[in-house]
Amino acid sequence: MYMHTSGTTSRPKRVRLTHGNLVASLANIQATYELSPADRTLLVMPLFHVHGLIAGLLTSLASGGTVILHGRFAASTFWKHVSTHGATWYTAVPTMQQVLLMRAETDFPKDNPPPLRFIRSCSASLAASVLERLEKAFHAPVLEAYAMTENAHQMTSNPLPKHGPRKPGSVGKATGTVKVAILDDNCQPVPTGKVGEVCIQGPSVTPGYVNNEEANRVGFMGGWFHTGDQGFLDEEDYLTLTGRIKELINRGGEKISPLEVDAVLLSHPLVGEAVSFAAPDEKYGEEVHAVVTLKPGSSLSEEAIVQHCRLSLADFKLPKKVYIAQTVPRTATGKIQRRIVAEHFLKG
Template sequence: MVAYRTTVELLQQGKGNAAAIRATEGRAALTYDGLRALAAATVAALNARGIGRGDRVAMVLPNGPEMATAFVSVAAGATTAPLNPSYRGEEFEFYIDDLKAKALIVLKGNETPARGAAAKLGVPVIELVPDAAGGAGAFTLEGGPSGSAASPGMAGEDDVALVLHTSGTTARPKIVPLTQGNICASARHIGATLALTPADACLNIMPLFHIHGLIAAVLSSLGAGASVCCTPGFDALKFFRWMDEERPSWYTAVPTMHQTILTRAERNAEIIKRAPLRFIRSSSASLPGPVMKQLEDVFGVPLVESYGMTEASHQMCSNPLAGPRKPGLVGLPAGPEVAIMDDDGSIMAKGGIGEVVIRGPNVTKGYEANPEANAKAFTNGWFRTGDQGMFDEDGFLMLTGRLKELINRGGEKVSPLEVDGILSDHPAVAQALTFAIPHAKLGEEVGAAVVLRDGMELTERELRDFASKHLADFKVPRKVVFLPEIPKGATGKLMRIGLAEKLGLSL
């Protein structure tokens, strides 16, 4: 694979008339020649509005081909800042202001509250106008100021391509700047892990304001000269129709999406047979072992679980495509160096449990304007992920929990991931999420939110008895809440922190 280091170089990987961006609903594809021309035209249009390399452009666009092409095209000569379209006005105001955005791109005719937030802050609005005749994702830009960019032209390896906020839990969200070199390194790593070729096509169901969709689905595909078929977003009722019509070779998703797809797989067995995939990828949260096995059995292809985070431009580890794959483990280092560090900052030998640390070309150089966070995040050149884990005898990484999510029950540390895995093994359980419940004497107690399989029944006592056969007593959930659906964040990720408060639980 060519060692491209900028998005402009990345776009050179595809043959001119090959499909780069595809879309559902029968739209013609945008070729690589078309996408390269679009990127050049977009950078020129931004430069004419006084926007160049290093200038930040907030983007509020619905999922689909225009969001994919806008990300790639704007990043070619400026800094992209994709925002969740479902934010409310005050949230847009905070993020646009915090990013110091020089402009906001919105879809023409879309009355998003981001417009009002930008107006209040004095940030000019540029409208993206889809070009129906130009292929999936083709667009022009309208409006905005005129001016001369301080740093015009195409971005270099060290220019910041993408800025994202970390998902804040209690503290103010931190800004993560990712350079052209960072995001292209991650795209190369993913392409190599998945053995992507120009013959591949990814069906993207991930939101494109999220690192998972942007890098794993879009950039890794384009970097391999392959195509990405953009959907309006995840829709369980349309997923199998899209598979049948678009014939992708793979898709990537978070575990909650995979589990929803499984519930509809049996009635779509004929489509799975006539539209076979090459593999399936899962990332952004831990995939329960039974779900991994079910997906492999139902689709008849490997399920590749990967481990990623925003600060690493997504991918850090991955189970190998050709095997062996270990359910419940996030795989081998797949790009950056990965190690385990003890509390004193020393790298531990294989088998030791400590904090997962990384370093490499895809890792951010540091949070923006946050020396305190950077001092905590970096030790001896290693970035501290905040995850606890260990390497097994084969070099596979096993995560034992987020350090801030570990449940401290009277001094006993409980890994939510371990308890999740045991509860998920019960045949009546479709989903399980273990979380901390405030406790007057112990500080925290173990709780679990559980979704049952359709038509199955299970009592709290029965599930606790099942767990007690596999877990030490202090790890067995003292409270089990059965829910029709476990609360999720904007990207579909199950949220542990604050769940007890959301459910009104205390012990």
């Protein structure tokens, strides 16, 4: 199977996935969530992307479960379909989770909640504050996972509650046959807790990109696949991502993780979505800019948002400019890509 990367920081690359890659990935996902013929999932992710195709559709079929085809994501009818068809789990990107959360008061059937075993979030970082609000609103454990097209989807995931803690802000532990390592610039492992590049090995990893020798040379150095993501492992081997290496904001030599800024912005009770990014600056080279959308009926000033950030961020990490917007640009899969957001708002 040939698929294209999402092109987070550059042009999309063509990825070759073998039958062996796919079978290994399906087995890893099925084992992680203990999927069985008793499970039913409401599929809202598009099938041209590994998230919907591998995690939602093929893993469910491989486990003997049922897939409810919802069509395009529509928050207004989501819980109706979940309840009508008895879905036991669903998987979605954080932007979809946040939309559902913003409509929870009016849409979620509190008197007869659906029998969800778990909620899975993947394909982008889920802020810890959002995860906690999701669990409280929808009465189910939220399991954040980490995945890439180059690995036929899932690499790590927080476990089901009976198998260990789920750590807000972490994407969990390596699943199944996937091996995860944090390496430095010389492809050497770094100590526990130290930040480096997230690298993987395993039978689900692609044999390589198609007609792209340079990407293969850089991507497979030292016998590991280099994800381009930065992160660290804790004492229990839970992985925390600190951002895409190419997306780090370099303010006068200080490296700032946009994920950290996003998390603080999202902790404000009136903020619905938040995306921070690097903006050119004559003095520092780059400055922090951020876009936020507010929850329906809310009102908030740029100054109030920055003051909220002061409670948790050092001064050099504070957004110099905050754009309060109605919507944030998304890809066809519902993901938010920083470079696209930056281009959109910096152009005015």
